[in-house]
Amino acid sequence: MMKIFTIGEVAKELNLTVYTLRYYDKEGLMPFVERAANGTRLFKESDIGALKIIECLKASGMPIKEIKNFIDWCSDGDSTLQKRYDMFMERKATVEAQMEELKKTMEVIEHKCFYYKTALDAGTEDIHKTDKIEIPIPN
Template identity: 50%
Template sequence: MYYTIGEAAKRMNLSTSALRYYDKEGLLPFVERTSGGIRMFQDEDFDWLEIIECLKKTGMPIKEIKEFVDWSMEGDSTIDQRLELIKEQQEVVRLQIEAIQENLKILNYKRWYYETAKQAGTCDVHKTMKPEDIPEEFREIALHNKKKNIVTMERPGKGNERESL
């Protein structure tokens, strides 16, 4: 079955301009065209579009995605290069996930911090809090902040009032 660029875009939840851009960048050499130059996508092209989108969403530059597509079009002689590229991107994604998990820990801590402050009516509640009163999952962050004496910027209109992170 054949699909127009509009149908392919809708099926992939992409814009037609995104598909045209991919084509212009050489990412869609497998897409057939009619004698009038109209792109006609086939069912198997969607597998290609999915891997292209996956690589793009993981932050791989278009140039490297094109390299992957080109190698794929060359056949089995480039399996090693494709495997290496995928392994490298897996590591990039693993490091991204690790960084996001660290950021999530800090956000979870800040949520607890402000929920506790809201209940007490002040952020000062944390100044007298013993380590055992801090949930175990947040102790490391709280103690790090205390040791570093980390504070936030002054709040406009509140004079020199500061709160710890």
């Protein structure tokens, strides 16, 4: 009925290595994953969902130790709802800031693309350097 996945299958699905998944587990990011009698991890569909959230937090630049805090809060139930809400609101703000930052980075890069396009057309970078030569004020 409920499909169970091995660590290898989950790794493939999420584009991670099994090493990484085991490392996350060791760091306490996956307390919800159950085990077979022999120790083999048994991933449920919902575990993969949780890992996707972890990946999202990682993509937002959150360090693993902070992600662990969040996971702990999830285990603690409703008493931590406010904390979790606040955390996501804060994440939202930092991602917004990152977007702004990236936009600025993009502007500089686009300017450089243009710079090198014209230099390439002219065959030399000097075309930009001569731009900047200060014209001596005639008497």
